[in-house]
Amino acid sequence: MKKWVSILFALLLSIGILAGCGETESPVEENNAGEEVQEPAEEPAFPVTITDALGDEVVIEEKPAKIVSLIPSNTEVAYALGLGDEIVGVSEHDNYPEEVMEKEIIGGMEMNVEKIISLAPDLVLAHASSAHNSTEGLQQIKDAGITVLVVNQAASFNEVYESIEMIGTATGEKEKAEEIINGMKTKIAEIEEKTAGITEPKSVIFEISPAPDIFVAGKNTFMDEMLSLIHAENGVGDLDGWLNLDEESFIERNPDVIITTYGYYTENAVDLVLAREGWQDVTAVKNKQVIDVHSDLVTRSGPRLADGLEELAKAVYPEIFE
Structure with missing residues (x-):
């Protein structure tokens, strides 16, 4: 049995190489009988389809390498997810963390569509609070072949968690997003306990x-x-x-x-x-x-x-x- 499992593993590995998938080997563990057992490979993070705040289904084919954020809250979430290097453009109202001061400014209340397109981002993080007033500009960005994701306007902690999860999923940082959310929940619970x-x-x-x-x-x-x-x-x-x-x-x-x-x-x-x-x-x-x-x-x-x-x-x- 062990021999056949080894042959099968080698065959699968060779197919992966020939296909040029670039995937790493799945971990192999031994069962109680001492036989090697193939662990199921993790599902790839991309492509991913997200229903955004406007109800549109947004397909993101691969992990974004360049991101433009149109609002400070989106920027803060992206930085918390470890995406500071991927951020190439922010609004003039962004002020945290300090590194955002070194990023290209893409406008304030009104975004500079031409500037955004010139930065050639893979993903633009828009926001429901301003999306309805920027319909034409966002469409121009989409027409330029750039993916636009409209993040929900949050009015509660639960809705903030949804925003963080959406951005985490869109950028391939879903696990990190969960860590952030759980950290927030833990801190809030501690404060509630102290004031109970x-x-x-x-x-x-x-x-x-x-x-x-x-x-x-x-x-x-x-x-x-x-x-x-x-x-x-x-x-x-x-x-x-x-x-x-x-x-x-x-x-x-x-x-x-x-x-x-x-x-x-x-x-x-x-x-x-x-x-x-x-x-x-x-x-x-x-x-x-x-x-x-x-x-x-x-x-x-x-x-x-x-x-x-x-x-x-x-x-x-x-x-x-x-």
């Missing part, structure tokens, strides 16, 4: 932009889910989405904590809130519980969102995360 014993949840309002046009984060946003995960209450959780809130209504809601997210472009963001006229009786102002958290960590749908949750938990419940 809270009996008096604090009321928190996210202030997304400063006065006079104050915007806040209501339900159906990342920030609302984050507050739930750390066992805090959204002070505007009865309102939907991102919305403008006048100062009088803000004061009436009297939050325990105010989280600002615009300190990266507004100097002394926290001091400006603390100094607002007529706000001295707001609990967050009175107790100086106004904290700035970088916007990218709590709004950008990528791997760092779990880090943003940790930063938020430390800001709201510093006594637990000392």
Whole structure:
């Protein structure tokens, strides 16, 4: 029996070589009888067909060697997957990691189609948040023979996981994508466990932009889910989405904590809130519980969102995360 298995193995190996497949030998193990047993070969990662955020079936024939990313969240996911060298073009809004500053800029709110085509990428990572406004440009890129994948617009952690998995599958890094997702889930679970014993949840309002046009984060946003995960209450959780809130209504809601997210472009963001006229009786102002958290960590749908949750938990419940 062993002889026949050896002959069969040699035959299969020779066929693989003659076919020019370039595949490596499958591992061989011995069974309990000491006979060699052929392990089943892993299925090739490509070609792969993915249904993107627009419902289109996108076929990727082989692992992309050159990638253009049209939005920072896609870029962060690609870098987390170890694809920094493959990235050849990013938007002008990309700022993480630092290496993106060395990449070619392919536009901002409006992409430069000619520039993208000139970079000759194998894959363009587009995004559902802007795809409907860029239909013509994306079609031009497709007509140039470049594969375009529209990644879903995520509004929850589960949808972020879907984005990471989609990009991982498209780039041949599905296993790494699973590692990232599992890492995020583990970190989030640890934060939830630390805050599980809270009996008096604090009321928190996210202030997304400063006065006079104050915007806040209501339900159906990342920030609302984050507050739930750390066992805090959204002070505007009865309102939907991102919305403008006048100062009088803000004061009436009297939050325990105010989280600002615009300190990266507004100097002394926290001091400006603390100094607002007529706000001295707001609990967050009175107790100086106004904290700035970088916007990218709590709004950008990528791997760092779990880090943003940790930063938020430390800001709201510093006594637990000392």
